[in-house]
Amino acid sequence: MNLLAQQLVNGLFIGSVYGLFAVGYTLVFGVLDILNLAHAAVFTLGGLVALWLVQTAGMSIWLAFPLATLFAGLLGLLLNQVAFAPLRKRADSQFSGLISSIAMAIIFEAVAMGVFGARSVRFPQGTVSVHIWHIAGVTITSLQVGIVLVAALLMVILTLFIQRTRIGKAIRAVAESERAAMLLGVNVNGIIASTFFISSALGGAAGILYGLYFDALAPDMGRSIELKGLAVIILGGMGSIPGAILGGLAFGLSEVLTVAITGTSNLRDAVAFTMLFAILLIRPSGLLGRGKMREA
Amino acid sequence: MLEQLAHFYAVYGSVINFIGINALMALSLNVTLAAGMLSLSNAAFAGLGGYAAGILTLHFKMPYVVSLCGGALVAGIVGLLLGLPVLRLRGVFLAMATLAFGEVVRIAAVNLDITGGAEGLTGIPNVTKTWMIYLALAGAAYFMANLRRSRMGWALVSMREDETAAACLGIHITYYKVAAFTVGAMMAGLAGGMYAHLNYLITPRDFGFFVAVDLLIYNIVGGTRVWYGPILGAVLITALPEILRGAGVTAGPIRMGVNGLILLMVILFLPNGLASVFAWVRPAAVKAKTT
């Protein structure tokens, strides 16, 4: 029973990182009906830049984290400017946006490889001081708790932002119907840029947390999470932020439990993708998603 | 002169082979892209075909051609079974379902004994010769060129432009989607079978997510609206690392970055691919006949 509890706890931690990553994905999809496949590359660069700040610039993680997150947000603006905005007028903008995001992902990963090298690197010792607690037979480290807290905090901030602020409301308006929002005087282009900023910042933050959690960063670390992120947002419902969070947790739990039950990590991904496949066939809108596409 | 050619082939022979295989696989993706379907499972179909062909040769001692046909058939049947439920999905949903399928196939290949696990299937006799690859490619290209002007070709292109309008013209959307999907799967399976017999082995990594994305890139860069577009894209992208190496660029990141940059430039400025530079590209059925 303790083992199960331990697995649940582990699943929760990794799930919250997945959730944070997925929220960024789903935010852009919700507003633009576009899948930004460069999100995973921003995730990677966020982590690597934070590492660089800590290791080379000697910053404390508490400063490096927000700075790297900000940098990731700026990458999002770049993405929008270069790869998405020029294509929005096209009839097949969904498809061509997807392709240009793939192109940007390749470019970003190439930059990561060029600047940081191809090997796996880690945050230096002592970046985060780690305490270990044993509660009811379950082992928890302060790092894990910190990660969950940070992820949860970011998600709460985001939710409040979307619900309460004017920009947040404008984002929801554009997500609902771009034309109506424009008629209401919303600066649609600005809102889309803001959405990318927020989404990429969150993705970069997830990358930093992921790098801390797994104690490893590499230019291709985005690859493994890319497909998982897709699975998460399908599971949770594309365009739904609470769905992405729940989906992330569910996904993290299922991953950890699969390994625990089968005793091997080989089938872990297979179960996840079979689940994804089944959901797409049975209920493509996911757990909490909207059934239809937004109007133009 | 002959000596130089022989030397060229000795050095670049394997690249030439890969170009041919990649071009064939790119064509297989084109069948579904032509209909507007973003299906990303062709790498997996190639893998299925490759493994099936390899197993037929190794365990059942089948002759090469029989193994190839077996591989294509297996891929086709799986394609048919997969296509029926999955082709109801649109756009990114279809892409994701097919990607998920691809991952499941890859993981199965890694974990099953009969496929040799992560090391793959080894010891497959390297029967495939360059001329065989290019013969198959030529056949597939001829098939695709003529498909465009056939009833099915017109139906697929109409569906891509506007599915509802196509249905109201009597086009049975589901039937053609499944047909395109299956034809593409068989073509990919054939390519996979040839690949398996090329270098003695086939591994799960040969048919994963990134190969699937590569096939998409070949099509986009080359152009999806003409039969020679995917071939053009495959040739360019596969040969590019060699060309860059010849120019003194060996670094991995730069080659990768160039790939990404080419894709970006194409999608931004030449959305119909490089092929659109050679002809003012439109469904070409009419041009030859208008005199």
Add this chain to the structure above:
Amino acid sequence: MNDLLVRNISRSFGGLQALLEVSFDVARGTVHGLIGPNGAGKTTLINILSGVLSPTSGEVIYRDQALHRIPAHRVAGMGVARTFQNIRLFPAMTCLENVLAGHHLTALRPLLPRLLRLPSAGREDRKLMGESCEILARVGLEAKSSHLAKNLSYGERRRLEIARALSFSPKLLLLDEPVAGMRRAEAAEVANLVRSLAGEGMTILLIEHNMSFVMNLCSQITVLNFGRVITTGSPEEVRGHREVIEAYLGSGDHDA
């Protein structure tokens, strides 16, 4: 005799009742108008008749065959063609290619003769080409046959849609706002086209807001409002019908 029998067609979307017990008949070889204020349910009805949508209840009989629960491609197979209010052309194709594409039901275009380079393939292609050029000429677009559909003017696109609908020689033609946005002269030409098609035995049901177009062209008109039929009758009967006048009061629909 009556070709098309619409019987008690109802359609709701969630809580919204778009059509309620709509019934009328359309006689063969006539031009039948379908009018009503915006939101009256006209396009929904056309969607049901063409198989794009299924009714919640009721039936549609076309030449003694039930039409109402058949998918769109089989409805087309029964000889029913339509145009779309929002214009659904094949934008990346030329005018000629749009019409060639429309020949799906009537052109065999088999693959094998093509692969074997048999002369029959070329013969069929030339025949289709000739037919398509004729259809384009009929709607007045022969000069634009090699222009891309997306580059046409609004009125030309509407005419191209009609041409494409004609390409598989339908017996029943459903036109959704065929002259919207057209100047008087262009609309008059379309009216002549519709008249000549009806003269050849085609049955035509059209939706339009252009009142003079409808009144001059249609032998029978059905008026819808809020998803219900107000009346069906000749143009004179409809023009003077009290409820019809009330339905349109203040809606500002005048001839173009």
